[in-house]
Amino acid sequence: MADALLTVSNLETYYGPIMAIRGVSFSVPAGAIVTILGANGAGKTTILKTICGVMDPLKGTVTFERREIQGLDPDAVTRLGISHVPEGREVFPFLSAAENLRMGAYTRRDAAGVARDLEMVYDYFPVLRSRADQRAGQLSGGEQQMLTIARALMARPTMMLLDEPSLGLAPRLVKEIFEIIVRINRDRGVTILLVEQNANMALHVADYGYVLEIGRIVMEDTCARLLDKEDIKEFYLGMKSSSVRGTRRWKRKKTWR
Amino acid sequence: MLQLLLNGLAVGCIYGLVALGFVLIYKATELVNFAQGDLMMLGAFTCYMFVVWYGAGYWLAFVLAVVTVALFGAALDSAVLRRVLGQPQFAVVMLTIGLGAIFRSFASIVWGSEIYTLPTPFSARATRIAGVTISHEYISIIAGTVILCAALYAFFTFTRVGVAMQAASQNQLAAYYMGIPVKRMFSLIWAISAGVAAIAGILLAPVSLIDINLGFLGLKAFAAAVLGGFGSIPGALAGGVTIGLIELFSGAYLPQGVKDVAAYVVLLVVLAIRPQGMFGTIARKKV
Structure with a gap:
C-alpha cells in the first residue's frame, strides 16, 4: 500500500x-x-x-x-x-497519576504544549483529574488502564x-x-x-x-x-x-x- | 554522652551514605554492588592524590575526586555490568566482589599500601559548645550528609530526569515505552551512587585515615542497608545511623569486643522480628 x-x-x-x-x-x-x-x-x-x-x-x-x-x-x-500501550496496565506504581502522565511526555520539550495536552487528556478521562495526586499503584484497574492510554497520548x-x-x-x-x-x-x-x-x-x-x-x-x-x-x-x-x-x-x- | 552521640551520628552517616549507594543501584537495576565500599576507598584516594600529589585545594580536589569516581562508576556500568543484567544474581555478586578486589589491588599499585592522612580544613579543629567538644571533622560529616541527602531528594522529586529515574526503577519496560533512555538512566544511577560513595570516603578520610582496606567498611554499610529494609532510601540512612550509634555506645559501655558484633546482633534481632527491615515494604502488584 x-x-x-x-x-x-x-x-x-x-x-x-x-x-x-x-x-x-x-x-x-x-x-x-x-x-x-x-x-x-x-x-x-x-x-x-x-x-x-x-x-x-x-x-x-x-x-x-x-x-x-x-x-x-x-x-x-x-x-x-509510535506510542505503545502495553498489556496489563504497566503504570509507575509509586509515582502519582500526574507524574505518570508527565513521564508520557518525556520525549517532548515544549512545556506549554505538554500542559495543554495534560488538560486534553483530563478531558478525555475526567476521573484521572480527581486522582491526579494519588499514587498510580492505588488506582483501580480501570483507572490504571485509562492512565496508560492517557500517558501514551501525552507523547503526542x-x-x-x-x-x-x-x-x-x-x-x-x-x-x-x-x-x-x-x-x-x-x-x-x-x-x-x-x-x-x-x-x-x-x-x-x-x-x-x-x-x-x-x-x-x-x-x-x-x-x-x-x-x-x-x-x-x-x-x-x-x-x-x-x-x-x-x-x-x-x-x-x-x-x- | 553527647559527644558519643555526635560521633556515633557521624560514623552512622558514613554507613548511611554507602548504604544509600547500595540501595540506589539495587532499586534501579536489581543488582547488589559489593564493590560499593571500594568505590568509597577510591574516592578517598583520588582526593588524596589531587591534594597531596598535585597540590590542589581541598574543595577543588573534593569536586574533582567525586566527578572522577562518578564517571568511573558510569563507565563501569556501561562497560561491565550492563552485560550481566539478567544473569543469575550469583554471577553479579561474584563479579562485584571481584571488582572490589581489583580496585584494592589497583589502589595498592598506584598509591601504595601505606596509611595516609588527608589534610582538610576541618582537621584537628574543634569547637566547645555547652561543655561538649565537637571536632569539626565530625560536624563536616553530618553537615555533608544532610546537604547531600537534601540535594538528592530534590533531584529525584523535582527534576525531569530524576523522576524519570524513579520511573525507570519502578517499571523498566513501561519506562522504555515512554521513550526514557533506560540504559543511560542506569549509567547515571551508577554515577550517582559512585559519587555518593566517593563523598562518603572523602568525608571519612580525616577521621579514619586512608588505606586500601577502607572499603571493608562497605560490609557494615551493607548491614545498614539490610537493617533499613533493602530498597528503602530513608531506611538506608536510618539503618546507617542506627548501626553507627550502636557501635559507639557499645564500645563505650559494654565489654571489649562487643563493639564489633553489636551491630550484627541488632541486625539479626530486627530481621527476626521484621524480616523486611525497618522501612521495608512488601510490594505487591495489583492485578
Missing part, C-alpha cells in the same frame, strides 16, 4: 528457539483503526513488541513513515511517534499501539474505553493498531482487521465484511451455526474463506 503509515513485511520473531511470528505482513493506513484478532498465544503481543522495539525480529522489516525501524531501541521508536503520537485495552475490565468500562479510543482516532487523527481478544468490540470500532493464528495471518478484510464471515462468527464471536436438522456438527473445520 502506497499510503500506508506502517508496513510490516515478512516479520519473523523468536523467543529463543520458538518461532512466535512466522512471516507476518500487514499494513496500517494513516488515520485508520486496524485490529489484529487472535487467540491466546497467536503472537499478537509479540507483533506489537517487535514494532515498538522491545523485541528484535530475526527477519523481515517494519517500515514507519518510509523508514525502516526494526531493531531500533524502544525509546528511539517512541521518539519517532502519530500512531498508537494498543495491547488488549479491555483486559480484565467490566463490560461497561470496556465500552467506555473503546468509545474514547474512537474519539482519539477521529478528533486527533491518531492512527491506531489495536490488538484484542474481545473480537466483537474490536470489529465494531476498527476499519480493517487481520486474523492471526499461531503466528500467521490467516484472513484479512474490512471489519464490516469480517463480521459476516462464518468462521469469524463461530470462532471469534461465539455465534453457533446450526444445520437444517437443528443439530450441530461435532466439529466444524476452519476454512478461512
Whole structure:
C-alpha cells in the first residue's frame, strides 16, 4: 500500500528457539483503526513488541513513515511517534497519576504544549483529574488502564499501539474505553493498531482487521465484511451455526474463506 | 554522652551514605554492588592524590575526586555490568566482589599500601559548645550528609530526569515505552551512587585515615542497608545511623569486643522480628 503509515513485511520473531511470528505482513493506513484478532498465544503481543522495539525480529522489516525501524531501541521508536500501550496496565506504581502522565511526555520539550495536552487528556478521562495526586499503584484497574492510554497520548503520537485495552475490565468500562479510543482516532487523527481478544468490540470500532493464528495471518478484510464471515462468527464471536436438522456438527473445520 | 552521640551520628552517616549507594543501584537495576565500599576507598584516594600529589585545594580536589569516581562508576556500568543484567544474581555478586578486589589491588599499585592522612580544613579543629567538644571533622560529616541527602531528594522529586529515574526503577519496560533512555538512566544511577560513595570516603578520610582496606567498611554499610529494609532510601540512612550509634555506645559501655558484633546482633534481632527491615515494604502488584 502506497499510503500506508506502517508496513510490516515478512516479520519473523523468536523467543529463543520458538518461532512466535512466522512471516507476518500487514499494513496500517494513516488515520485508520486496524485490529489484529487472535487467540491466546497467536503472537499478537509479540507483533506489537517487535514494532515498538522491545523485541528484535530475526527477519523481515517494519517500515514507519518510509523508514525502516526494526531493531531500533524502544525509546528511539517512541521518539519517532509510535506510542505503545502495553498489556496489563504497566503504570509507575509509586509515582502519582500526574507524574505518570508527565513521564508520557518525556520525549517532548515544549512545556506549554505538554500542559495543554495534560488538560486534553483530563478531558478525555475526567476521573484521572480527581486522582491526579494519588499514587498510580492505588488506582483501580480501570483507572490504571485509562492512565496508560492517557500517558501514551501525552507523547503526542502519530500512531498508537494498543495491547488488549479491555483486559480484565467490566463490560461497561470496556465500552467506555473503546468509545474514547474512537474519539482519539477521529478528533486527533491518531492512527491506531489495536490488538484484542474481545473480537466483537474490536470489529465494531476498527476499519480493517487481520486474523492471526499461531503466528500467521490467516484472513484479512474490512471489519464490516469480517463480521459476516462464518468462521469469524463461530470462532471469534461465539455465534453457533446450526444445520437444517437443528443439530450441530461435532466439529466444524476452519476454512478461512 | 553527647559527644558519643555526635560521633556515633557521624560514623552512622558514613554507613548511611554507602548504604544509600547500595540501595540506589539495587532499586534501579536489581543488582547488589559489593564493590560499593571500594568505590568509597577510591574516592578517598583520588582526593588524596589531587591534594597531596598535585597540590590542589581541598574543595577543588573534593569536586574533582567525586566527578572522577562518578564517571568511573558510569563507565563501569556501561562497560561491565550492563552485560550481566539478567544473569543469575550469583554471577553479579561474584563479579562485584571481584571488582572490589581489583580496585584494592589497583589502589595498592598506584598509591601504595601505606596509611595516609588527608589534610582538610576541618582537621584537628574543634569547637566547645555547652561543655561538649565537637571536632569539626565530625560536624563536616553530618553537615555533608544532610546537604547531600537534601540535594538528592530534590533531584529525584523535582527534576525531569530524576523522576524519570524513579520511573525507570519502578517499571523498566513501561519506562522504555515512554521513550526514557533506560540504559543511560542506569549509567547515571551508577554515577550517582559512585559519587555518593566517593563523598562518603572523602568525608571519612580525616577521621579514619586512608588505606586500601577502607572499603571493608562497605560490609557494615551493607548491614545498614539490610537493617533499613533493602530498597528503602530513608531506611538506608536510618539503618546507617542506627548501626553507627550502636557501635559507639557499645564500645563505650559494654565489654571489649562487643563493639564489633553489636551491630550484627541488632541486625539479626530486627530481621527476626521484621524480616523486611525497618522501612521495608512488601510490594505487591495489583492485578
